[in-house]
Amino acid sequence: MILENLEEVNKRIISACKKAGRDPKEVTLIAVSKTKPSSMIEEVYGAGIRAFGENKVQELCEKYKELPQDISWHMIGHLQRNKVKQILGKAELIHSVDSLRLAEQIEEDAAKLDLTVDILLEVNVAEEESKFGFKLEETEEAILKIATFPHVRIKGLMTIAPFVEKSEENRFIFKKLRQFYVDMQSKNIDNVTMNVLSMGMTGDYEIAIEEGATLVRVGTGIFGTRYKIGENEV
Ligand SMILES: *Cc1c(COP(=O)(O)O)cnc(C)c1O
Numbered sequence: 001m002i003l004e005n006l007e008e009v010n011k012r013i014i015s016a017c018k019k020a021g022r023d024p025k026e027v028t029l030i031a032v033s034k035t036k037p038s039s040m041i042e043e044v045y046g047a048g049i050r051a052f053g054e055n056k057v058q059e060l061c062e063k064y065k066e067l068p069q070d071i072s073w074h075m076i077g078h079l080q081r082n083k084v085k086q087i088l089g090k091a092e093l094i095h096s097v098d099s100l101r102l103a104e105q106i107e108e109d110a111a112k113l114d115l116t117v118d119i120l121l122e123v124n125v126a127e128e129e130s131k132f133g134f135k136l137e138e139t140e141e142a143i144l145k146i147a148t149f150p151h152v153r154i155k156g157l158m159t160i161a162p163f164v165e166k167s168e169e170n171r172f173i174f175k176k177l178r179q180f181y182v183d184m185q186s187k188n189i190d191n192v193t194m195n196v197l198s199m200g201m202t203g204d205y206e207i208a209i210e211e212g213a214t215l216v217r218v219g220t221g222i223f224g225t226r227y228k229i230g231e232n233e234v
Contacts, residue, residue, distance in 0.1 A: 001224070002040060002043050002044060002222060002223060002224070003043065003044075003047055005221060005222045005223075005224070006031075006044060006047055006049070006222050008221075009029065009205075009218055009221050009222055010029065012205075012206055013027055013029060013205070013206075013209060013216065015206075016205070016206040016207075016209035016210055017209060019210060020209060020210040022209070026214055027209055027213065027214060027215075027216060028051055028214065028215050028216075029049065029051065029216055029218060030051045030052065030053045030074050030076075030198075030215055030216065030217045030218070031044050031049050031051065031052050031053065031218065031219075031222050031223070032052070032053040032054075032055075032076065032201075032217050032218060032219030032222075032223075033052045033053065033054060033063070033219070033223065034053070034054050034055045034056065034059065034077070034219065034226070035059075035226045035227070036223045036226075038063060038066050038067055040223055041063065041067060041071075042067070044222065044223075045067070045068065045071065050070060050071055050072055051071075051072045051074060051092075051215075052071055052072075052073055052074065053073075053074040053075075053076040053095075053217050053219070054073060054074070054075065054076065054077070055075075055076050055077025055078075055096075056077060057075075057079070057080075057083040057086050057087055058086075060073055060075060060087060060090065060091065061086055061087065061090060064090045072092035072093075073090055073091050073092055074091065074092060074093050074094075074095060074215075074217075075087055075091040075093070075094045075095060075096060076095045076096055076158075076198075076217055077096055078096055078098065078132050079094065079096055079097075079098075079102060081101065081102055081105040084102070084105050084106055084109045085109040085112075085113075088106075088109055088110055088113055088115055088117060089113065089115060092118065093118045093119070093120065093155065093196070094106070094117065094118070094119045094120070095119075095120045095122065095158040095198050095215075095217075096120075096122045096132070096158065097119045097120065097121050097122060097146075098121075098122040098124075098132040098133045098134065099132075099134075100142055100145060100146070103119070103142070103145075103146045103149065103152060104149075106119065106149075106151075106152055107149040107150070107151050107152050110151035110152060111150070111151045114151075115151060116150075116151050116152070116153055117151060117152050117153070118153050118155050119146075119152055119153070119154055119155065120154070120155060120156050120157055120158040120196060120198055121133075121134055121139060121142060121143065121146070121154060121156075121157055121158070122134065122157075122158045122159065122160075123135075123136055123139055123157055123158070123159050123177060123180075124136075124159070124160075125159050125161070125173045125176055125177050126161065126162050126173055128162055131160060133159070133160075136176065136177075136180060139157075139180065140184065143184060143189060143192060144189065147189050147190060147191045147192045148191070149191075153191060153192075153193065154191070154192045154193070154194070155193050155194070155195065155196040156181065156193070156194055156195060156196030156197050156198065156214070157177060157180070157181050157184075157194075157196075157197055157198070158197075158198035158199065158215075159173065159174075159177050159198075159199050160201070161173045161174065161199065161200075161201070161204055161208075163203070164203070164204075167203055167204035167206070167207045168207060170204045170207060170208075171207050171210075171211060174199050174200070174204075174207060174208050174210075174211035174212070174213065175211050177197070177199060178197065178211050178212040181194060181197050181212070195214070196214050196215060197212055197213050197214045197215070198213070198214070198215040198216075198217065199211075199213045199215075199216070200213045200216040200217065200218075201216075201217055201218060201219070202218050202219060202220040202221035205217075205218055205221075
């Protein structure tokens with residue numbers, strides 16, 4: 001079942017790229033494996049996927065220990081400052097840098113370990129109360145500040161679009177972030193590469209690709225539904 005799902009997702013990525021006149025090599029699928037056991041990850045790994053996304057520090061660290069070393073782990077969930085040091089050197093990219101204070105903490109911990117940490121800034125484009133992230137109009141100032149941190153490298157931007165009935169409703173969100181991203185690229189800010197745009201999940205990754213995503217984060221579409229206990233996804 002998982003492998004069929006994966007094949008379907010890969011097919012849709014390719015057709016979205018075709019529709020947009022993009023090379024499928026420009027888009028990397030991140031299989032979001034949060035809450036899912038290592039056995040399922042191994043199955044997807046066996047089909048050639050090497051990028052996996054997790055949203056909890058402890059879970060990422062456990063899976064990191066258990067699973068093959070050539071996996072690149074992506075931290076996609078809200079990160080508490082006191083847990084930063086646990087994932088440094090383990091997460092290839094932190095997508096969810098949602099405040100200046102968090103970026104400062106990453107700089108501080110990375111300096112101690114003499115590491116350079118690749119990050120994305122999370123932008124709350126729709127300004128949803130329930131979501132973390134910079135407002136779009138705050139983001140440039142944050143980029144300019146974080147760009148001066150010697151142990152942090154901004155690679156690009158990430159957004160989580162609202163939950164909508166029809167994915168088409170999120171197109172303007174992706175378009176808006178892409179426009180800002182291109183604008184930031186053109187400013188050639190020192191220490192900022194701005195070549196990663198992480199947007200699109202199971203419900204809307206095709207639209208996100210049409211609008212320029214370079215990383216798509218797909219969980220349910222590959223692994224099936226996650227179980228919920230009360231309000232909490234487990
Ligand atoms: C869970 C999660 C995803 C994957 O969501 P699906 O709808 O299951 O594809 C993507 N991005 C983030 C930040 C997530 O927390």
